[in-house]
Amino acid sequence: MENEEKENKEMKIIPMKKINVKDVTSCDATAQMLEKAQRDGVETAFDRAANMKACPIGADSACCKHCSMGPCRLNPKDPYSKVGVCGATIDTIMARNFARMVSSGAAAHTDHGMSMLNVFREVVNGNIKDYTIKDIIKLKEVATSIGIETQGREIKDIAMDLYKELERTYTQVEGEIPFANRVPPNTLETWRKHGVVPRGAMREIMELMHRTHMGVDQHYENITKQCSRTALADGWGGSMVATEISDILYGTPTPVRAEVNMGCLKENEVNIIIHGHEPNLFESILESVNDPKLLKEATNAGAKGINLVGMCCSGAEMLSRHGIPHAGNFMSTEAVLVTGAVDAMGVDVQCIKQGLAKVAQCYGTKLFTTNPRCHIEGAEHAELDEHKPRKCTDKIVKMAIDRFKNRKLPVEIPKITNMGVHGFSHEYINYMLGGTFRSSYTPLNQNIINGRIRGVAGVVGCTNPRVKHDWVHVELVKELIKNDVLVVQTGCSQIALAKAGFYKPEAAHLAGPGLRDVCEAVGMPPVLGVGSCVDNSRILIACAEMVRVGGLGDSIADLPVAGAAPEWMSEKAISIGQYFVASGVYTVFGVTFPIIEETKFHKLLFEDLEELGFGKWGFTPDPHEMAQLMIAHIDKKRQALGIDKARERVLFDMAARRELEAA
Numbered sequence: 187m188e189n190e191e192k193e194n195k196e197m198k199i200i201p202m203k204k205i206n207v208k209d210v211t212s213c214d215a216t217a218q219m220l221e222k223a224q225r226d227g228v229e230t231a232f233d234r235a236a237n238m239k240a241c242p243i244g245a246d247s248a249c250c251k252h253c254s255m256g257p258c259r260l261n262p263k264d265p266y267s268k269v270g271v272c273g274a275t276i277d278t279i280m281a282r283n284f285a286r287m288v289s290s291g292a293a294a295h296t297d298h299g300m301s302m303l304n305v306f307r308e309v310v311n312g313n314i315k316d317y318t319i320k321d322i323i324k325l326k327e328v329a330t331s332i333g334i335e336t337q338g339r340e341i342k343d344i345a346m347d348l349y350k351e352l353e354r355t356y357t358q359v360e361g362e363i364p365f366a367n368r369v370p371p372n373t374l375e376t377w378r379k380h381g382v383v384p385r386g387a388m389r390e391i392m393e394l395m396h397r398t399h400m401g402v403d404q405h406y407e408n409i410t411k412q413c414s415r416t417a418l419a420d421g422w423g424g425s426m427v428a429t430e431i432s433d434i435l436y437g438t439p440t441p442v443r444a445e446v447n448m449g450c451l452k453e454n455e456v457n458i459i460i461h462g463h464e465p466n467l468f469e470s471i472l473e474s475v476n477d478p479k480l481l482k483e484a485t486n487a488g489a490k491g492i493n494l495v496g497m498c499c500s501g502a503e504m505l506s507r508h509g510i511p512h513a514g515n516f517m518s519t520e521a522v523l524v525t526g527a528v529d530a531m532g533v534d535v536q537c538i539k540q541g542l543a544k545v546a547q548c549y550g551t552k553l554f555t556t557n558p559r560c561h562i563e564g565a566e567h568a569e570l571d572e573h574k575p576r577k578c579t580d581k582i583v584k585m586a587i588d589r590f591k592n593r594k595l596p597v598e599i600p601k602i603t604n605m606g607v608h609g610f611s612h613e614y615i616n617y618m619l620g621g622t623f624r625s626s627y628t629p630l631n632q633n634i635i636n637g638r639i640r641g642v643a644g645v646v647g648c649t650n651p652r653v654k655h656d657w658v659h660v661e662l663v664k665e666l667i668k669n670d671v672l673v674v675q676t677g678c679s680q681i682a683l684a685k686a687g688f689y690k691p692e693a694a695h696l697a698g699p700g701l702r703d704v705c706e707a708v709g710m711p712p713v714l715g716v717g718s719c720v721d722n723s724r725i726l727i728a729c730a731e732m733v734r735v736g737g738l739g740d741s742i743a744d745l746p747v748a749g750a751a752p753e754w755m756s757e758k759a760i761s762i763g764q765y766f767v768a769s770g771v772y773t774v775f776g777v778t779f780p781i782i783e784e785t786k787f788h789k790l791l792f793e794d795l796e797e798l799g800f801g802k803w804g805f806t807p808d809p810h811e812m813a814q815l816m817i818a819h820i821d822k823k824r825q826a827l828g829i830d831k832a833r834e835r836v837l838f839d840m841a842a843r844r845e846l847e848a849a
């Protein structure tokens with residue numbers, strides 16, 4: 187305390203510029219909590235963003251700090267006027283910086299995937315007893331997909347073979363990763379031609395870090411190749427393994443009705459939030475909160491029960507898999523603590539703001555870090571050992587009960603909840619569109635060919651205080667579905683749309699006439715949530731399946747599809763963007779793009795990659811323009827496939843039919 191006072195005296199306190207909450211978020215619950223935070227004198231990332239101008243040179247990626255001859259700053263307005271001390275050009279500098287973002291993002295996903303695989307191995311070996319193999323059908327399907335014999339074999343033997351095979355995703359020094367054989371042959375051919383088929387993720391990330399060291403790879407085109415290879419090791423490797431193993435251990439999602447938004451918190455219950463990315467913590471605390479002994483402790487403390495709620499990607503995964511309520515996305519994690527209703531928050535890895543510790547302290551919320559990779563000053567560390575996970579999760583529950591008993595401050599919970607349907611795994615989409623006996627993507631492809639569905643867009647990624655929270659996501663998706671583009675989503679974007687009510691099947695009326703017809707016939711919303719960020723791999727599998735079924739070209743690059751991360755902020759998003767681009771998808775980012783326009787590196791990413799058979803990048807911060815870019819690309823692909831005429835005819839037919847119905 188004394189130290190803190192001393193520090194405050196020594197620090198020159200600059201008064202913070204006050205934000206207008208309605209300008210920074212379109213989420214009413216978050217806005218209500220930001221107003222309360224202002225009244226309570228509590229600061230959040232929204233305040234810090236408004237008071238900290240982003241570094242303009244860094245934003246354009248015009249600086250290099252990879253050696254101590256620098257840091258070197260080039261001029262973003264005149265990028266070819268200078269080079270770094272070593273002679274590095276603007277293209278080398280931007281490509282290196284971009285590559286290191288891909289490396290870090292891919293490392294985050296692949297390290298997560300490898301942790302899942304470790305747990306799987308220990309479950310199969312019998313060393314972990316708290317988790318089991320829940321989805322044997324999926325286990326066999328995944329094994330078969332990479333050539334493991336399953337007929338007449340023991341589950342344990344299949345699982346062990348699967349473990350050994352998938353370990354190569356991370357550790358393999360030479361050769362293609364196992365899931366390369368899920369890639370459509372023509373797409374794989376393009377990768378082989380350009381030398382970007384990933385080996386193991388560790389090898390790719392190591393090589394990319396090496397190549398971006400001072401004095402190594404100094405050709406932006408060659409650096410970009412390794413960017414693609416590393417990003418593909420994430421999408422078709424580390425992330426895909428994380429998704430598949432999570433499904434095998436905890437169950438493959440099927441549609442489930444669930445609530446989102448801060449109204450999920452309950453004033454008279456012990457509220458516990460889990461935030462982060464790995465499902466192990468959440469699965470285990472789900473057991474803890476249902477333990478009769480702990481429930482008794484909670485009721486003895488005067489609570490009506492224990493209310494477990496998710497946030498960010500951990501939350502998105504549990505929402506999809508078990509229908510666990512979800513309180514909000516990345517930019518609401520501090521705001522939710524302002525309710526005063528959160529008794530404990532458990533976090534593991536990724537997207538955990540350090541600012542949470544201060545806000546938690548202000549409201550007396552117990553904040554627990556649980557993963558050895560992520561400690562936070564001011565938070566208590568209760569490490570999750572998957573061999574004895576309940577030790578950690580029971581502790582969090584007990585501490586939450588204790589905090590409930592001793593709640594001192596008034597509680598204010600925004601009375602907003604939004605019901606919707608979540609959990610559209612790739613397997614379920616197959617079944618939903620095709621039915622039990624002919625489950626396949628054929629109906630989806632047919633509806634695209636006949637023009638009812640114009641194309642498919644993946645809208646994913648973070649929220650970011652540099653733009654109006656949730657607003658860009660919602661405006662973009664509105665525009666896409668109105669134009670008959672079916673939207674699939676993951677992560678914080680999925681939660682933004684769920685809060686805006688787009689996950690109700692009745693939201694079909696917001697879609698254009700063709701998409702609306704399909705949604706109404708199948709009973710699905712026009713926006714399908716498939717889970718967390720690693721679950722973007724489900725979108726890759728869906729794309730591969732669309733190619734395999736036929737009628738929409740020979741490679742992913744031929745499909746009338748596009749991707750977007752309109753409010754991205756993390757390096758993981760850049761890795762995801764690059765693996766979609768390298769897989770053949772046009773991918774548009776919002777907020778800002780860390781590259782200077784009208785440079786050679788920019789031209790490579792935004793134009794030339796497409797000519798080489800990949801997808802390409804796009805950028806605009808404006809959601810309506812973003813939708814137009816994506817739709818124009820989808821239409822370009824439809825035209826190339828010769829199905830643009832079909833769409834015009836169908837639209838006419840649909841309009842005529844509606845007129846008839848109205849008459």
Ligand code: XCC
Pocket residue numbers: 463498499515516536537646647648649677678679718719755756758759
């Ligand atoms: Fe993080 Fe995954 Fe981005 Fe959300 S979307 S802010 S990465 S939690 Ni994944």
